[in-house]
Amino acid sequence: MSSNFDFRIKSLGECKIPSPMPFSNIKGDSIANFVNEDQYVLHSVTYGENRDKENIHEFALEMAGPREKIFFNPGHVHAGIVTCGGLCPGLNGVIRAIVRTLWQRYGVRRISGIRYGYVGFMPEEKLSPMPLDPDVVDDIHNMGGTILGSARGGSDVIKIVDALEQLNMNMLFTIGGDGTQRCALEVTEEIEKRGLKIAVVGIPKTVDNDLKFIDKSFGFDTAVSKAETAVHAAHVEAKSAMNGMGLVKVMGREAGFIAAHTTLATSDVNFCLIPEVPFELEGENGLLRQLEKRLERRDHAVILVAEGAGQELLKATGETDASGNKKLADIGVFLKDKITQHFKDIGWNASLKYIDPSYMIRASRANPNDSLYCARLGANAVHAAMAGKTGMLVSEWNNSFVNVPTQMAVHQKNQVDPESPLWRDVLEATQQPIVLKDDIKKK
């Protein structure tokens, strides 16, 4: 990242049409303001420790929000919305906000929901889009899931753009994870190649919170609250049994944010295992021996594991899947078996209860905090698209809503930094060894 030019958003053309929104552009008149193109949010807000104070303002993100002039004539807009990949709390809230902002604030009257992700664009599936209006979406934010249906696959860029042309769509909102947004980027390029004026604006969806340039992804907060219930149950089971252990697996394929936040939210976790911090089972500092020590000291233990943690252990035991190493082996079941066997082997009267709440988390409705967030994300996505912005994602960064070039957001994953205050606080909360391994010396 060498300059803030990287963060410039692609545009379909000049904005000439006055926005129908009743806002002002004058500071101090007590009337809510439009956002101007020269408003930015700094990317990095901390300095010290080798980071240069002078260069801190070089990187900045464009501020999201309604523009005084827009690109599209609302009467000519046909907008499409698509939800891709696994469920995440808040999907319906985002759909609802997009529909309501388009309809009620801009006066757009043609809005279509694409069924089952990009698959809904594939002509062979013969899936008609679902017409959307404020009545259809009125109460959907109180339900989990997505009324459009979701699926993986269907990312055939040519067919998608063909379909956009056939449907005469000039605006597409893609709600999905990095795969979805990467495909959306290719769609943008194909659109450009064909010389079309179609805005593609993404709303990043990742319950794992593993996308860059997002303070916290929508649904993440809800996921942590639901995970807390599972950890609480594991704690109760553990405390009620002799040498009782509770093991909970939560989502987090490549990033342990849900596990880390849940640990801090509950204070009941004794071992938090995440993909970013490898661990071992055997040895004096290994998980099994540390579990023994914990039981000796306190009679019970709670282990929280992110689904992507300890994959190196599973490989070691040969438990990879047939089709390669993409698919994660199940660390939860693996640990359940290993730990149970270990205590049987050493002759302890111990018991372990294993809880996998993943689907109950994914499918739950958004909590009020996420509802608010989804409402604002959806509205800001519409503001961007109406202004002809494309190839971008809408996001919250440093507590401001921003427009992020899709290319920037998907080129790298967001992960828990083991040297960060977040992980430090997790270590303090669990009092687990800094590394559950023998080869690294604890300080």
Place this chain on the structure above:
Amino acid sequence: MSSNFDFRIKSLGECKIPSPMPFSNIKGDSIANFVNEDQYVLHSVTYGENRDKENIHEFALEMAGPREKIFFNPGHVHAGIVTCGGLCPGLNGVIRAIVRTLWQRYGVRRISGIRYGYVGFMPEEKLSPMPLDPDVVDDIHNMGGTILGSARGGSDVIKIVDALEQLNMNMLFTIGGDGTQRCALEVTEEIEKRGLKIAVVGIPKTVDNDLKFIDKSFGFDTAVSKAETAVHAAHVEAKSAMNGMGLVKVMGREAGFIAAHTTLATSDVNFCLIPEVPFELEGENGLLRQLEKRLERRDHAVILVAEGAGQELLKATGETDASGNKKLADIGVFLKDKITQHFKDIGWNASLKYIDPSYMIRASRANPNDSLYCARLGANAVHAAMAGKTGMLVSEWNNSFVNVPTQMAVHQKNQVDPESPLWRDVLEATQQPIVLKDDIKKK
């Protein structure tokens, strides 16, 4: 604010004692890091619109967290904790985090809870401090309220410092609002005057979120979720009656953040009234006429009012309290009466249900998001005090934990800016007129 020197934190002296925490000071060793004194968080992260990009880094806040060297010898510490003012979700979570961090991470063994706010320091009340340890606080975060009790008053600085001396306390954690922290600041000055080495570290408590230099105050998130339940009930009552109206009063004496966030979280509010945006009852753009229009259009309406809104109306009707204008008159009851009377006067068959959920909000337990926040606030307050910092508050700013000089935080209130994206999004969500008044022309 003329320079970042204002943000420098007072210190009791040089830190010479090595921290017992097992962290490192080396970047890249995969071991969580201590925080250094040269780490800062920018105050302002947006630019454009008259704000100068070059000057943006001038103001910065000290990063909170454990230091490699500390000021106090843990064996000599006697720490006190006091909770003042009204209840707020998360009080027990902060108490718990302070106790656990002192005890388990630093090895401090003398921790006392002061009963019922500063009143507990007054010798005439004969209230013995409550001894605190990890067992006492083990489950308290699952309960609302504060195990120490809380009260207003007792802010006699001389008597407080006398009591600190008598109790031989060298560390005081003050959990309370701006009044509490202002008193704490005077206590700090009296301590300095007497040449004592007592660290005073505040944890800002304001369910209204009206303190400066805080992203979001603890308990605020929980308050919004609980307020959502009340608004939901009001919405159900309104929709189930002919010309049904639901009126909900929420906390917010000088700042309408709870009302604004709840409006965005629920999407059910049609009129959001806050202290920062005056409104009128009468006239074509006044609340009563706008309510009629809403009922004509949709048969029902939901009004959400912050307790500090519309105080000018109450004064206008002479309804001030005996002791001057400090105490707020009850805008909820006032509106209930005025609206009910209005529809009776114009002969409509309408009904209004009034809900005041304030105590149910205040007394609720923290939700997981707030629990996490309280845990981290408490821990960082301890890190600051152990490092001999004083006259400061711990806070989260731009997603980082920071140490803020108390003086900076209490000299001004945080309020909803009517020209901000937050209020703009509220106006979009409610579709209420930008100003419920006749004298200002809508754009």
Place this chain on the structure above:
Amino acid sequence: MSSNFDFRIKSLGECKIPSPMPFSNIKGDSIANFVNEDQYVLHSVTYGENRDKENIHEFALEMAGPREKIFFNPGHVHAGIVTCGGLCPGLNGVIRAIVRTLWQRYGVRRISGIRYGYVGFMPEEKLSPMPLDPDVVDDIHNMGGTILGSARGGSDVIKIVDALEQLNMNMLFTIGGDGTQRCALEVTEEIEKRGLKIAVVGIPKTVDNDLKFIDKSFGFDTAVSKAETAVHAAHVEAKSAMNGMGLVKVMGREAGFIAAHTTLATSDVNFCLIPEVPFELEGENGLLRQLEKRLERRDHAVILVAEGAGQELLKATGETDASGNKKLADIGVFLKDKITQHFKDIGWNASLKYIDPSYMIRASRANPNDSLYCARLGANAVHAAMAGKTGMLVSEWNNSFVNVPTQMAVHQKNQVDPESPLWRDVLEATQQPIVLKDDIKKK
């Protein structure tokens, strides 16, 4: 009640049409059974203490459920549903069950919802009925309130029967309290007078649980869970203040069931005040003196009062309403003022927090237990109506669903018997004096 003949249900005529339901009439074939007309549920199940064992089986209620032969040809049915009076959790659940059972089990295709209670029948209101089918009611059980709207009034029997004739309705489901059902009874009589074949079946709605011949009314269970939240908040407020008191008012105009059950569910209540047990404020055994004692002993106190309790006190102070004594004066506000004043008078530093959660209780969605109950009540109401039964209510009695003649159910209120095990257990839970009065000697 001299014989079980009183419990016989009125019928519109002989049932000749085979039910479309796939049940059997043979015991032992493992196929669910139809209910026969000779199946009864005993009214009274306890004996001893002057009650004669021999006579216990004299009184019995007809068992509800699908009959093998029905009266109405489903193709000719036009069914109406009306919800009257105040909100109660579960209204939508009952509506939904009626619609689904009529449509899916019997094949009825004309179902209309009457808007805003009996008012919807009044021609001058010009309120068109709402067409109902399984799609319309699909998700309504997840919302509080009633999609039909509710209101008091409109009980003009002649106009109602006129409207039924005009709408060509031959089946009416009345969901409401004793006033509603009394009106329904008169409607039945007018129908009979005109020689019409219209079945009128009531589903008793009383969140106070004050109707006879009902184990527990729908919504009651949900009301108790919600009241528990308010009592919990009051308890937290009380414990967190010096001489803190929490006062909660719950519904219960003539019966203290919600207060009694909430007391037993929470274990936090110290004084439970209900309409059936008069109390006094003054005197050694009066509430005020007993509160002092409680505070002396335990520093905090929680008082739970049913809205109809202590009305004799309000009369004594002249605080009746203008239009006579029908409308209850507000015992909650009265007690709040009296108690606060008392402790001011005797110079105690005490505080009282008052919570009135009534609308939040009424408007909440049914909990799973009530959802199940509403689903079964609605289904059984349809079975009765299809079999041509009329002038009756469907209810659960001794854990079986029964058909009760409306006349029996509305001639008397259900109240808490101060000598019953329920009230005895409340006294044990609160440890309050058996009578909060001076003139009765405690044992």
Place this chain on the structure above:
Amino acid sequence: MSSNFDFRIKSLGECKIPSPMPFSNIKGDSIANFVNEDQYVLHSVTYGENRDKENIHEFALEMAGPREKIFFNPGHVHAGIVTCGGLCPGLNGVIRAIVRTLWQRYGVRRISGIRYGYVGFMPEEKLSPMPLDPDVVDDIHNMGGTILGSARGGSDVIKIVDALEQLNMNMLFTIGGDGTQRCALEVTEEIEKRGLKIAVVGIPKTVDNDLKFIDKSFGFDTAVSKAETAVHAAHVEAKSAMNGMGLVKVMGREAGFIAAHTTLATSDVNFCLIPEVPFELEGENGLLRQLEKRLERRDHAVILVAEGAGQELLKATGETDASGNKKLADIGVFLKDKITQHFKDIGWNASLKYIDPSYMIRASRANPNDSLYCARLGANAVHAAMAGKTGMLVSEWNNSFVNVPTQMAVHQKNQVDPESPLWRDVLEATQQPIVLKDDIKKK
């Protein structure tokens, strides 16, 4: 069951000591009453259909509650409480009620909690009992699990009675399922053999609701509410996917009550599978073909299976466990695999999400309805024990609390009767075929 003599409760001797409870024995004095020994609750309350009206009063259960005269001198009582087997919501509530009633109402001062079920009596385990008083149990009802710990095993009758003698206990409360109560019965017999005066009173614990003579077991209501959450998640997952299916496994080894009630509470279940109603996978009426039909019709399906359902299928495939047939094979995983494979085999693009919420259900805190129930069960258990009753269980039957001879309660299981109104209503709710099998003809 040939006469009501079977229901007579064993007694340790004559009650001569006046109860300290302030109740009266006079009807009509407005003071709560003691219960007399001649008060009974009828066992059966329905008649018709071959059941003889005349004989209905033959079988009756003794009414529970405080007696005017008690057997034990409270000053000489040493009471023990033990919790056995798996967790169930409400365990702590029962413990709390026993302790509070003994201490506060009867003045008993020696109460001990036995650790980890009967195992805590085994001398080789060296587990000291936990002293219990009102302070210890003050808040425990707000937590799931059991503060005493629970375990299976340890049912060595001789050692248990030895331990009772050594501890000088004369009262034992056994909270557990039918195994626990059968052991308690043998303990009673051994006590009698040794000529000791030790009362053994059971509180039946079965989250499956499979014990006789109980309207609804404690924790059952909570279990249904929690199972509803899982079914709701399954429904959301199913609706959001192409040919989406949700499969939920709930508790119910020999009785499908949780599955049946959850089905009625949610209205989202399309196939409810319980142990009492065998089903097949293959064939035109088999589950797989019926699933296809459902998906063709509605695109999604939800299946709820009790853990004990379809065991005959598992045996057929040889999937029994090594140690015999006692342990249930996992029907949830079995169905997940079979259904997934089936749709792969027939080439459908379908997906199934499997949820097993069992531990999250078991470990949850009791809901208000269950809290109330546990409070009353515990109190009534104490009343029975203080009156010297033994070899009995306390229970609710036909809405009254009763004392049931243990022998009667454990000789047979309670199951869902496929011909009962309950199962009939389930069939109506799911619209599933009466039997998922080919060999039985549907009507």
